[in-house]
Amino acid sequence: MKKTAVDLNCDMGESFGRYKLGLDEEVIKLISSANVGCGFHGGDPHVMRETVALAKEYSVGVGAHPGLPDLLGFGRREMKVTPEEMKDYFIYQIGALKAFVQVVGMKLQHVKMHGALDTMARADEELTKAMCEATREISPGLIWLAHSGKGKIAESMELKVVQEVYADRAYNADKSLVSRRLPGAVLRDPKEIGARIKQLMETGTISTIDGNTLELEFDSICVHGDTPGALDMVKTIRGILVDHDVAIKPMGELI
Amino acid sequence: MKKTAVDLNCDMGESFGRYKLGLDEEVIKLISSANVGCGFHGGDPHVMRETVALAKEYSVGVGAHPGLPDLLGFGRREMKVTPEEMKDYFIYQIGALKAFVQVVGMKLQHVKMHGALDTMARADEELTKAMCEATREISPGLIWLAHSGKGKIAESMELKVVQEVYADRAYNADKSLVSRRLPGAVLRDPKEIGARIKQLMETGTISTIDGNTLELEFDSICVHGDTPGALDMVKTIRGILVDHDVAIKPMGELI
Amino acid sequence: MKKTAVDLNCDMGESFGRYKLGLDEEVIKLISSANVGCGFHGGDPHVMRETVALAKEYSVGVGAHPGLPDLLGFGRREMKVTPEEMKDYFIYQIGALKAFVQVVGMKLQHVKMHGALDTMARADEELTKAMCEATREISPGLIWLAHSGKGKIAESMELKVVQEVYADRAYNADKSLVSRRLPGAVLRDPKEIGARIKQLMETGTISTIDGNTLELEFDSICVHGDTPGALDMVKTIRGILVDHDVAIKPMGELI
């Protein structure tokens, strides 16, 4: 069945002090949900406040984007963290962002893991549970944003799950993304990406890197805003959706 | 008029990673309110969770104890921070602690500045306002814990203020504490401290370092738990209060 | 007397992890001395190695650019640091950079304070002495790079001093830079800057903001490479120098 609405989510608020990352002021106008850095892998209190203000101005749903305590590695290096530590890191970071969100009269919408947490979560169920527990304990109303097909543990813990797809990444048969190190992992041709999105919206399927057809449940498409090229891609994706009469709405309004 | 109840507050939760600070497990049994480090000058997510759990176990009121982003200096070195930065630091830290408090079903009780913030706030009204604004925006129900006579700005901003005295510190005529660098600044004789507390509870006055009598409004006495000697002093103070039929209650129950 | 050679120095190596700052790869080709961040206010071990490699490739003299332990504030916020702490921060940072320099077979050339250290040093002679002591103890051969007229303490401590001027900044009568907050503090007109440099090189004088003529001793001109506009300015300055047959050499070769 043809989808008539979808969420566009994007990482934001990952600048730190004098260091600026991403074209947040531009990309915010194009998306419907923002995954906001919480000060561990990126983001700082000032950046968090400004990002939340931007989200409010453009009616974009705000999610926490907690990461590893590794600013130097931007949270992209796996660390041997215990589930207990992980849970505490999530409560701390989500709590901090939630305060900025509440102060402007909004509600925190969702939580999405950052960087190496994704890899770590896939390798260790206890870590995933710890993150989900933190999320649910902070508020049972928080949405867990997961890769399509990868939200089972969150669901089993009674979290609302929204699934996302990557329009510009190739998929393996097991619904995982093709590693960035392999050729063909990242798509750059707007036409090809347009065709994928059309197929996704109309049939709920995507072609895998080995040429098969994969069914993917999703309510959100993940986009990037860290380079001018990435921003153009978001405009392209948004244009395709608009052309197909697909409404772009924060994930919280879709479930 | 004789006081029949008072709060005992103490800084806690300022350990970090493998570094342990303070005899939290002991002092928690003796006090009624804990000022908990929030990860900037001291404290980390793990320590925060454990400290909140201790507070819950012993029915101790939990306050946020935000500090400067200077772990190396333990938040004791003045930094030229703008009011806007300060407000953001407070929202971040209070928000993070609030999450740990809510997760165990408690309510955050109060906020108390840490370390050099006290000096900075006295020198710059805008900084004080920024901290108070952050506190009130997070929740108008939060108590602002201030030195006796020093809570005027917080009051003018419609925050509930609880005033505190230091039983083991000498006072100047203007209600400020005598600088630690001066002789006689810190009292160590249990008898003398006992006499001061008796006088405080019975008459609401204290003798200044130059021999005059100072009226001090207060609902809380600040104690320390970072050394075995400090802990003994808390026991002494507590004993004096109990001997005088003074109830020891979290500040939130006193106003 | 007309100057026939001058050094061009520029801050570099202030990126951190994924955060990129400055057009180091471009500006390195235009200058003769680099002030390299040492990991406190900016810079990290990876960035330091890469910056030193660039400097070696283009025969640029390498200096340490130590800062306050305040990455969040980029070392631009004054902190109440003791002279003893300051000396230790300098030894640590200069030592770390020196290792990267030695590993590629170069010699560390100079030391230049970063950010708020400049303001702090002017207000507190003991702090200046502490920084100079650290520099001299690490190596008596290290050059202390100072604002023109501001290197007296370093000289009195038997450090070799090189003085610098800012081609794009207005001067007060006391040889201090006009505060950035005041109008006219920063010059942007290439013609005007060209005229100033010509005057500086030919007569050793500069016009102050109130229209007087100031004599300025110098062997180095400080330039900036953190924006495309700044880079263009460096090109302009370099062009003017070349047009006037002024050789551009690392400060270590000028004294």
Added chain:
Amino acid sequence: MKKTAVDLNCDMGESFGRYKLGLDEEVIKLISSANVGCGFHGGDPHVMRETVALAKEYSVGVGAHPGLPDLLGFGRREMKVTPEEMKDYFIYQIGALKAFVQVVGMKLQHVKMHGALDTMARADEELTKAMCEATREISPGLIWLAHSGKGKIAESMELKVVQEVYADRAYNADKSLVSRRLPGAVLRDPKEIGARIKQLMETGTISTIDGNTLELEFDSICVHGDTPGALDMVKTIRGILVDHDVAIKPMGELI
């Protein structure tokens, strides 16, 4: 052949800011080589200077004890760091400590990995090589301090290697230490430890946890000084050595 001299090495200088770790002032009197924290997992510039001063006072050899950039985890959590990053971390940390050592007129003696680096190095030869490369490039005279039998890579890279044994830890047949999580991993009985040391010094062998006899080459014994109990153990070990006419000397004097 009976050994007539041995080095006693101990981790030191791992305090941070207000956080104190270890009984450095006591243990320094009992050992001959100190592995000094370099500010990543523990230690700070102030602590480094004080530790080096202690080492100088008691004629103890100073080694760098570099760790992962994870103060929160005390460098004990494995991180996915590339060999290139690791090399840079080593150059930075060793360089910083070397500066403090040179400033007091001493020479840096050795390098010893801290915490999780040991595990990571065993699992990844490229990481070990990166650490050794950094060490050798800083100075070919630096000693690489390795577990007995585990210094092959360092040797192949032309580093001088000193091997160490743990007097209070049980050994597996492959010369690895029995994991702390297993029963019997840590020995606490002074008599038993005394017997082990006697056997080590007289025959160069140790009994493994499964009762076999293992030959262990070594010139250094690693001891701990982080608790009063640990300190007593060092005194015991030292006493046994003295009783057996074994001289205790910095490793640099033994090879």
